[in-house]
Amino acid sequence: TEQQSRIAALVSDHQAQPGGLLPLLHAVQDELGHVPDAATPDIARAFRLSQAEVRGVLSFYHDFRGEPPARHELRLCRAEACQSMGSEALAQRLRARTGLDDAGRSADGGLELRPVYCLGACACAPALLLDGELHARVDAAALDALLAGCLE
Ligand code: FES
Structure with missing residues:
Protein backbone atom coordinates (compact mmCIF):
# COMPACT_ATOMS: atom_id res chain seq x y z
CA THR A 1 0.00 0.00 0.00
CA GLU A 2 0.99 3.62 -0.27
CA GLN A 3 1.26 3.81 3.49
CA GLN A 4 3.71 0.90 3.58
CA SER A 5 5.89 2.41 0.91
CA ARG A 6 5.96 5.78 2.70
CA ILE A 7 7.06 4.02 5.87
CA ALA A 8 9.70 2.01 3.98
CA ALA A 9 11.11 5.23 2.50
CA LEU A 10 11.25 6.90 5.91
CA VAL A 11 12.91 3.82 7.41
CA SER A 12 15.65 3.89 4.81
CA ASP A 13 16.16 7.63 5.42
CA HIS A 14 16.73 7.07 9.12
CA GLN A 15 18.13 3.61 9.51
CA ALA A 16 21.80 4.56 9.07
CA GLN A 17 21.57 7.44 11.54
CA PRO A 18 22.86 6.74 15.04
CA GLY A 19 19.82 7.08 17.31
CA GLY A 20 17.62 7.20 14.24
CA LEU A 21 14.71 5.30 15.75
CA LEU A 22 13.04 8.20 17.55
CA PRO A 23 13.39 10.63 14.62
CA LEU A 24 11.95 7.91 12.39
CA LEU A 25 8.95 7.35 14.64
CA HIS A 26 8.30 11.08 14.76
CA ALA A 27 8.59 11.31 10.98
CA VAL A 28 6.10 8.46 10.52
CA GLN A 29 3.65 10.01 12.93
CA ASP A 30 4.03 13.45 11.31
CA GLU A 31 3.24 12.02 7.90
CA LEU A 32 0.55 9.49 8.73
CA GLY A 33 -0.87 10.90 11.93
CA HIS A 34 -0.01 7.66 13.73
CA VAL A 35 2.55 4.85 13.82
CA PRO A 36 0.70 1.75 12.61
CA ASP A 37 1.33 -1.33 14.70
CA ALA A 38 1.73 -3.31 11.48
CA ALA A 39 4.92 -1.37 10.77
CA THR A 40 6.62 -2.59 13.97
CA PRO A 41 8.26 -5.73 12.52
CA ASP A 42 9.92 -3.84 9.64
CA ILE A 43 11.07 -1.04 11.90
CA ALA A 44 12.48 -3.51 14.41
CA ARG A 45 14.36 -5.38 11.68
CA ALA A 46 15.82 -2.19 10.22
CA PHE A 47 17.16 -1.09 13.59
CA ARG A 48 18.18 -4.58 14.75
CA LEU A 49 15.83 -4.41 17.69
CA SER A 50 13.13 -6.72 18.92
CA GLN A 51 9.51 -5.79 18.25
CA ALA A 52 9.07 -5.52 22.02
CA GLU A 53 11.81 -2.90 22.15
CA VAL A 54 10.17 -0.82 19.44
CA ARG A 55 6.77 -1.13 21.15
CA GLY A 56 8.45 -0.14 24.42
CA VAL A 57 9.71 3.09 22.86
CA LEU A 58 6.28 3.80 21.36
CA SER A 59 4.53 3.34 24.66
CA PHE A 60 7.13 5.25 26.67
CA TYR A 61 6.51 8.43 24.70
CA HIS A 62 2.85 9.15 25.12
CA ASP A 63 2.62 11.33 22.04
CA PHE A 64 2.90 8.34 19.72
CA ARG A 65 -0.34 6.76 18.69
CA GLY A 66 -1.06 3.40 17.13
CA GLU A 67 -4.20 4.30 15.26
CA PRO A 68 -5.36 7.28 13.22
CA PRO A 69 -6.62 10.22 15.26
CA ALA A 70 -10.33 10.77 15.75
CA ARG A 71 -11.93 13.61 13.79
FE1 FES B 1 -4.11 25.26 34.73
FE2 FES B 1 -6.23 23.72 34.22
S1 FES B 1 -4.96 23.74 35.94
S2 FES B 1 -5.45 25.35 33.07
Whole structure:
Protein backbone atom coordinates (compact mmCIF):
# COMPACT_ATOMS: atom_id res chain seq x y z
CA THR A 1 0.00 0.00 0.00
CA GLU A 2 0.99 3.62 -0.27
CA GLN A 3 1.26 3.81 3.49
CA GLN A 4 3.71 0.90 3.58
CA SER A 5 5.89 2.41 0.91
CA ARG A 6 5.96 5.78 2.70
CA ILE A 7 7.06 4.02 5.87
CA ALA A 8 9.70 2.01 3.98
CA ALA A 9 11.11 5.23 2.50
CA LEU A 10 11.25 6.90 5.91
CA VAL A 11 12.91 3.82 7.41
CA SER A 12 15.65 3.89 4.81
CA ASP A 13 16.16 7.63 5.42
CA HIS A 14 16.73 7.07 9.12
CA GLN A 15 18.13 3.61 9.51
CA ALA A 16 21.80 4.56 9.07
CA GLN A 17 21.57 7.44 11.54
CA PRO A 18 22.86 6.74 15.04
CA GLY A 19 19.82 7.08 17.31
CA GLY A 20 17.62 7.20 14.24
CA LEU A 21 14.71 5.30 15.75
CA LEU A 22 13.04 8.20 17.55
CA PRO A 23 13.39 10.63 14.62
CA LEU A 24 11.95 7.91 12.39
CA LEU A 25 8.95 7.35 14.64
CA HIS A 26 8.30 11.08 14.76
CA ALA A 27 8.59 11.31 10.98
CA VAL A 28 6.10 8.46 10.52
CA GLN A 29 3.65 10.01 12.93
CA ASP A 30 4.03 13.45 11.31
CA GLU A 31 3.24 12.02 7.90
CA LEU A 32 0.55 9.49 8.73
CA GLY A 33 -0.87 10.90 11.93
CA HIS A 34 -0.01 7.66 13.73
CA VAL A 35 2.55 4.85 13.82
CA PRO A 36 0.70 1.75 12.61
CA ASP A 37 1.33 -1.33 14.70
CA ALA A 38 1.73 -3.31 11.48
CA ALA A 39 4.92 -1.37 10.77
CA THR A 40 6.62 -2.59 13.97
CA PRO A 41 8.26 -5.73 12.52
CA ASP A 42 9.92 -3.84 9.64
CA ILE A 43 11.07 -1.04 11.90
CA ALA A 44 12.48 -3.51 14.41
CA ARG A 45 14.36 -5.38 11.68
CA ALA A 46 15.82 -2.19 10.22
CA PHE A 47 17.16 -1.09 13.59
CA ARG A 48 18.18 -4.58 14.75
CA LEU A 49 15.83 -4.41 17.69
CA SER A 50 13.13 -6.72 18.92
CA GLN A 51 9.51 -5.79 18.25
CA ALA A 52 9.07 -5.52 22.02
CA GLU A 53 11.81 -2.90 22.15
CA VAL A 54 10.17 -0.82 19.44
CA ARG A 55 6.77 -1.13 21.15
CA GLY A 56 8.45 -0.14 24.42
CA VAL A 57 9.71 3.09 22.86
CA LEU A 58 6.28 3.80 21.36
CA SER A 59 4.53 3.34 24.66
CA PHE A 60 7.13 5.25 26.67
CA TYR A 61 6.51 8.43 24.70
CA HIS A 62 2.85 9.15 25.12
CA ASP A 63 2.62 11.33 22.04
CA PHE A 64 2.90 8.34 19.72
CA ARG A 65 -0.34 6.76 18.69
CA GLY A 66 -1.06 3.40 17.13
CA GLU A 67 -4.20 4.30 15.26
CA PRO A 68 -5.36 7.28 13.22
CA PRO A 69 -6.62 10.22 15.26
CA ALA A 70 -10.33 10.77 15.75
CA ARG A 71 -11.93 13.61 13.79
CA HIS A 72 -11.85 15.78 16.90
CA GLU A 73 -9.47 15.80 19.82
CA LEU A 74 -10.62 17.14 23.13
CA ARG A 75 -8.00 17.65 25.80
CA LEU A 76 -9.59 18.28 29.14
CA CYS A 77 -7.37 19.81 31.80
CA ARG A 78 -7.06 17.53 34.80
CA ALA A 79 -4.62 19.60 36.84
CA GLU A 80 -5.42 21.10 40.19
CA ALA A 81 -7.09 24.43 39.42
CA CYS A 82 -9.40 22.81 36.88
CA GLN A 83 -10.08 19.86 39.18
CA SER A 84 -11.19 22.25 41.89
CA MET A 85 -13.51 23.97 39.41
CA GLY A 86 -15.28 20.83 38.28
CA SER A 87 -13.27 19.22 35.48
CA GLU A 88 -14.07 15.75 36.83
CA ALA A 89 -17.80 16.41 36.48
CA LEU A 90 -17.17 17.54 32.90
CA ALA A 91 -15.25 14.35 32.21
CA GLN A 92 -18.12 12.27 33.56
CA ARG A 93 -20.62 14.20 31.50
CA LEU A 94 -18.48 13.64 28.42
CA ARG A 95 -18.26 9.91 29.02
CA ALA A 96 -22.00 9.64 29.61
CA ARG A 97 -22.88 11.62 26.49
CA THR A 98 -20.44 10.09 24.07
CA GLY A 99 -19.94 6.53 25.33
CA LEU A 100 -16.16 6.83 25.29
CA ASP A 101 -14.27 3.56 25.46
CA ASP A 102 -11.30 2.95 27.76
CA ALA A 103 -8.96 4.58 25.29
CA GLY A 104 -11.15 7.71 25.38
CA ARG A 105 -12.62 7.33 21.89
CA SER A 106 -16.26 7.72 21.00
CA ALA A 107 -17.91 4.80 19.26
CA ASP A 108 -18.25 6.65 15.93
CA GLY A 109 -14.58 7.71 15.90
CA GLY A 110 -15.68 11.34 16.00
CA LEU A 111 -14.06 12.30 19.24
CA GLU A 112 -11.10 11.37 21.35
CA LEU A 113 -10.68 12.59 24.90
CA ARG A 114 -7.16 12.97 26.26
CA PRO A 115 -6.04 14.50 29.52
CA VAL A 116 -3.70 17.44 29.75
CA TYR A 117 -2.09 18.81 32.89
CA CYS A 118 -2.51 22.57 32.86
CA LEU A 119 -3.21 24.70 29.83
CA GLY A 120 -1.98 27.89 31.46
CA ALA A 121 -5.55 29.09 31.88
CA CYS A 122 -5.93 28.29 35.58
CA ALA A 123 -7.56 31.65 36.31
CA CYS A 124 -10.34 30.69 33.90
CA ALA A 125 -10.76 27.08 35.00
CA PRO A 126 -12.06 24.64 34.01
CA ALA A 127 -10.36 24.74 30.65
CA LEU A 128 -10.08 22.45 27.66
CA LEU A 129 -8.63 22.39 24.17
CA LEU A 130 -10.86 21.30 21.32
CA ASP A 131 -8.84 20.69 18.17
CA GLY A 132 -6.16 22.95 19.56
CA GLU A 133 -8.50 25.81 20.45
CA LEU A 134 -8.72 26.90 24.07
CA HIS A 135 -12.11 27.09 25.78
CA ALA A 136 -12.20 28.39 29.34
CA ARG A 137 -14.77 28.56 32.15
CA VAL A 138 -16.47 25.59 30.54
CA ASP A 139 -19.74 24.60 32.17
CA ALA A 140 -22.11 21.78 31.28
CA ALA A 141 -24.04 23.84 28.74
CA ALA A 142 -20.87 25.04 27.02
CA LEU A 143 -19.59 21.47 26.91
CA ASP A 144 -22.83 20.24 25.35
CA ALA A 145 -22.62 22.94 22.70
CA LEU A 146 -19.05 21.96 21.85
CA LEU A 147 -20.00 18.28 21.67
CA ALA A 148 -22.93 19.00 19.38
CA GLY A 149 -20.43 20.35 16.88
CA CYS A 150 -18.27 17.21 17.08
CA LEU A 151 -20.67 14.29 17.06
CA GLU A 152 -23.06 13.49 14.31
FE1 FES B 1 -6.23 23.72 34.22
FE2 FES B 1 -4.11 25.26 34.73
S1 FES B 1 -4.96 23.74 35.94
S2 FES B 1 -5.45 25.35 33.07
